[in-house]
Amino acid sequence: MKLGIDLGTTRTIVAAVDRGHTPIVRFDDDADGIDAWPTLAATDGSSWVFGPEAARRLLDPGWQGVRGLKRLLGGPQAGPDRRVPAGDQPTVLALLTAYLRALRDALLHHSNLPREADDDRLDVMVAVPAAASCTWRFLTLQAFRDAGFHVQGMLNEPAAAAIEYADRHGRTLNSRREHVLVYDLGGGTFDATVVQLGGGQHRVLAHAGRNHLGGEDLDAALLALALDRAGLEWTSLSPATIVRLLEHCRQVKEGIHPSTRRVVVELGALLTSVERASAGIDEDHAVTLPLDRFHQRIAPLLAETFDTVTELIGEGSAGLEAHGIAGVYVVGGASSLPLVARQLRQHYGRRVHRSPYPAGAVAMGLALAHRGDIVVHDRVSRHLGVFREWSAGRQISFDPVIRPDMPTGGAPVIRRYRPVHTIGHFRFAECDRLAADGTPAGDLVPVGELRVPFSPAARTDPSRAGIAPMPEGGPLVEEQWTVDVDGTVTVRFTDLDSGWRVEHRIHA
Known part of the structure; x- marks a missing residue:
């Protein structure tokens, strides 16, 4: 079976190659199934669980969660021997490999992935942020291989999304406009990349990005507002509580729709009894925030993404025209926030195309890359x-x-x-x-x-x-x-x- 796997900061998405199509794989976690495997780990101090089971364990006393495994692959401290400060403190490589082994088991035994009963070979294309370091790339490849996947290749995430754009929006391309700008705001990183598309030969022309800017930063901004309103300090809460609260804020953020006017953060239910007693709040305590306050708090973060694009192509629609850009393709889970779409339209007008599956576009592009008629010519970004x-x-x-x-x-x-x-x-x-x-x-x-x-x-x-x-x-x-x-x-x-x-x- 050939797959495209997008190892995301918040969730991991898998797309399969099935008779010319690239459906998103669904996992058997509840009655309806889920189409994303949480990029989460949780430990009780001696054992580890991953994915949906880790998400459930976050609410259990004695368990500590680890969010953003992907972010541990970057930064000055990154390396195979870097320790994760939780449980028995495994190395980043060991923990990521264990997570991917659990993902592989879920794909083979707890998903709708069609396969022969005696065939457990999974050929995969994988991706990393365009600005990922050599260490980040090495650790990703090594973890997938150690987990039992057969890695066929690695692409930069925006290049994979551009493949999916060409497959879905090929009609927007012509001899005068054959470039696409991929705006990829994911859970932990932001990438802006200009790709020339045509005839199965895709060339990355320019890239700019931020390895420490994404949806997790928006979650943290929402939590900071809620804690400030409740008069609580980050330092008064345990690491396990912070992880629970950040996961809750992610769910609140992802529930925002165009008509939302306020958001509610359930603080009391996620604190321990000792923390509630210290803060003087009860289990039902919740903080209600006007959505405008949240928008004001994250405005500098979103402005940084637009500044990055401006560095790449120039200002607004004039920049698109000058570079022969047919469209701005909006992908990444964090781009689903309505404010992002609104500001993109203000900057770039009608050429903005939001993927119908913003969180799945990279995985689908990776699955398409298994086809022999697609070649990606990428460039170094650092x-x-x-x-x-x-x-x-x-x-x-x-x-x-x-x-x-x-x-x-x-x-x-x-x-x-x-x-x-x-x-x-x-x-x-x-x-x-x-x-x-x-x-x-x-x-x-x-x-x-x-x-x-x-x-x-x-x-x-x-x-x-x-x-x-x-x-x-x-x-x-x-x-x-x-x-x-x-x-x-x-x-x-x-x-x-x-x-x-x-x-x-x-x-x-």
């Missing part, structure tokens, strides 16, 4: 480089080797030199922009270190593993940096004199 020593080790500077907008799967970047030390100490890092002096700026993420023995003696004799000046006549070394089609980066060091080489896939 700077990746290495801190190098200069002036015989007296200075250190950042060398940005891989730059944004380089095509994935393209020609490698090659550097050749004669090293001045017997061992090269490479400290890799990614960032979303460079300062005027070339130093990393913005979202800086270390992505690992590597020591390369340039001296033949250092390769064979551990006693010579210390860094020392290279004797005269050292080897000629070639660095070859390759960006794979899935956006991961591999660097190969080759001693051109002897043929010795070492290869390293970059991740924290």
Whole structure:
């Protein structure tokens, strides 16, 4: 069975390839079933449960929930050994793998997925945010593979959504307007991407985004308003209570429709008895907020998404026209908020096309990508480089080797030199922009270190593993940096004199 799986911050959506169609898979959780598997984990301190069962356990005493597993894959602390501060504190990779194993079991045994009784092979296309780091990409691929999925490829989420747009709205494209702007406001990230569509050859032309802006931030804004109205402080509540309240605020937010005028946050029922007693409120205590207050609170967050789009194409409809953009495709679960649609229409007019399945567009695009007649030519979205020593080790500077907008799967970047030390100490890092002096700026993420023995003696004799000046006549070394089609980066060091080489896939 071929699937597209969109591992979201809030929920995971799965689309199947079924006789030319890409239906969303439904899971057997209640009488009607559910078409999204919550991206949730919960622990009682020793055991873990996932998905719908984790959502139910959030209300049980002694259980602590973990929201936003996907967000744990990003940031400066990301890496295979990063610990999750809950229960027995598993690594992020171990917890994500366990979540995906539970998802795989649900797909095979508790869903409407058609399959042969003895066939449990699941071929999947998966996705990550366009600005995901190398570590984020590595952890995602590794977790899916360790969970038993057969990963056929990885796309950036906006590129997958663009495939679904071309399939659904192909009539809007013509020789003068063959580009689409994907506005993807998900549970934890925001991406804006311009994609050229045509003849099954889809090219990503430009991208901008925020890895820490999404629906979870809107949930937190609503909770902050409710706590402020009730006179409560975040620090007075346990982590388990905060998770319950944020999940409740997500449900309240997703229940907002165009005619909503006020929202109600049920605080009392979700606090522990000790917390209620300390706050002086009863179990029935609820906070009613005018919707305008919520809109005012989240206005700066939404403005940041429009500022990001403006950086990409310019202002409003004029920017669309200048770039030959046929439409703005609105996807992502958080984009369902009516305020988002209203502000998008104000900015871009009638060219706004909201996906009928905003939370499922990426999964459906991934399922379509299994077809052999669709090729996506993506681009790098971040700077990746290495801190190098200069002036015989007296200075250190950042060398940005891989730059944004380089095509994935393209020609490698090659550097050749004669090293001045017997061992090269490479400290890799990614960032979303460079300062005027070339130093990393913005979202800086270390992505690992590597020591390369340039001296033949250092390769064979551990006693010579210390860094020392290279004797005269050292080897000629070639660095070859390759960006794979899935956006991961591999660097190969080759001693051109002897043929010795070492290869390293970059991740924290």
